[in-house]
Amino acid sequence: MSTDRDAGAEIRLESLTKRYPGQDRPAVDALDLLIPAGETVVFVGPSGCGKTTSLKMINRLIEPTSGRILIGGEDITRRDPTRLRRQIGYVVQGGGMMPHLSVAENVGLVPRLLKWDRRRIADRVDELLDLVGLDPAVYRDRFPRELSGGQQQRVGVARGLAADPPVLLMDEPFGAVDPLTRQRLQQEMLDIQARVGKTIVMVTHDVDEAVLLGDRILVLEPGAHVAQYATPEEVLARPATEFVADFVGSGAGLKRLGLRSVDSLPLRPIAHHPTSTLPDGPVLDAATPISEALAALVTAPTEEIAVVRDGTVIGLLDYPTLRAHARAGDEQARP
Numbered sequence: 001m002s003t004d005r006d007a008g009a010e011i012r013l014e015s016l017t018k019r020y021p022g023q024d025r026p027a028v029d030a031l032d033l034l035i036p037a038g039e040t041v042v043f044v045g046p047s048g049c050g051k052t053t054s055l056k057m058i059n060r061l062i063e064p065t066s067g068r069i070l071i072g073g074e075d076i077t078r079r080d081p082t083r084l085r086r087q088i089g090y091v092v093q094g095g096g097m098m099p100h101l102s103v104a105e106n107v108g109l110v111p112r113l114l115k116w117d118r119r120r121i122a123d124r125v126d127e128l129l130d131l132v133g134l135d136p137a138v139y140r141d142r143f144p145r146e147l148s149g150g151q152q153q154r155v156g157v158a159r160g161l162a163a164d165p166p167v168l169l170m171d172e173p174f175g176a177v178d179p180l181t182r183q184r185l186q187q188e189m190l191d192i193q194a195r196v197g198k199t200i201v202m203v204t205h206d207v208d209e210a211v212l213l214g215d216r217i218l219v220l221e222p223g224a225h226v227a228q229y230a231t232p233e234e235v236l237a238r239p240a241t242e243f244v245a246d247f248v249g250s251g252a253g254l255k256r257l258g259l260r261s262v263d264s265l266p267l268r269p270i271a272h273h274p275t276s277t278l279p280d281g282p283v284l285d286a287a288t289p290i291s292e293a294l295a296a297l298v299t300a301p302t303e304e305i306a307v308v309r310d311g312t313v314i315g316l317l318d319y320p321t322l323r324a325h326a327r328a329g330d331e332q333a334r335p
């Protein structure tokens, strides 16, 4: 597959609005946006600002209250939504695989609905598994339960690309995997995008991910009001408002902290915790970078995670402690 920037389509949102029943303010309030063909645009912003609602209106999983969506110049607000969704790839957190279908059947889902012949579907499935780094001979007949989280996520990406759609929507695609797998998937996503040239719209909570993957970043305030829409370099170097500076700043603070390890934080001491009584829940090695510990804490079933050095628990770490230090790191870095 060669680089093909023409493979994507321009997306234009015009005064796009969503008002949920019973809510006094619109979740998305007259959003205007132009996403050039073949670019990756990443939506970031505080929880509830309207990222997912905006994304899901593009394939009409959520129906707009008013406004227009043009893809490749065509107003898709009048198209049959089911047909439309076969032409827009959609990748969700965790991969969203059907548990009772094999990898090949999952990837071939949309081509089958589009009535491609079997040979063409089989060839396409193998081509895509190769693209996402899964050996087709090993993985095509496996079931989701026989795959790791990262492998399921790869299958999700392959499925999103199956019918060669000009547009790929990704909703927190790498949010369900461990930090190392996440980094690997992000790198692979850059390679894949360089090869397929789709127009990609992605929602993430991770500013670092937005900076890495986005040609442009859309920073939203509540109501999906645009705080800034610019390249990552621009957003980091010249945040348009205090809000943007604060929002991307906390990520930058974490990035700086990322070089330090968790044993440099104040851990809650515990009286006695020999190796034999290591807690059941997740543990972190003392050398784990703080940025990775954050992801572990956010997804942990417990409020504290034990930090272990040489098989012995040296203390407990909680989210408020880590967060307080991330903020402190930020302030120190400001002039």
Ligand SMILES: Nc1ncnc2c1ncn2[C@@H]1O[C@H](COP(=O)(O)OP(=O)(O)OP(=O)(O)O)[C@@H](O)[C@H]1O
Binding pocket: 020, 021, 023, 027, 045, 046, 047, 048, 049, 050, 051, 052, 053, 054
């Ligand atoms: N089905 C719904 N009915 C009513 N209100 C909703 C519905 N879905 C979302 N909302 C509200 O609309 C607003 C935007 O939600 P949305 O999920 O788009 O935000 P988000 O930025 O993606 O949030 P998060 O980062 O937490 O996923 C929120 O205030 C939310 O409570």
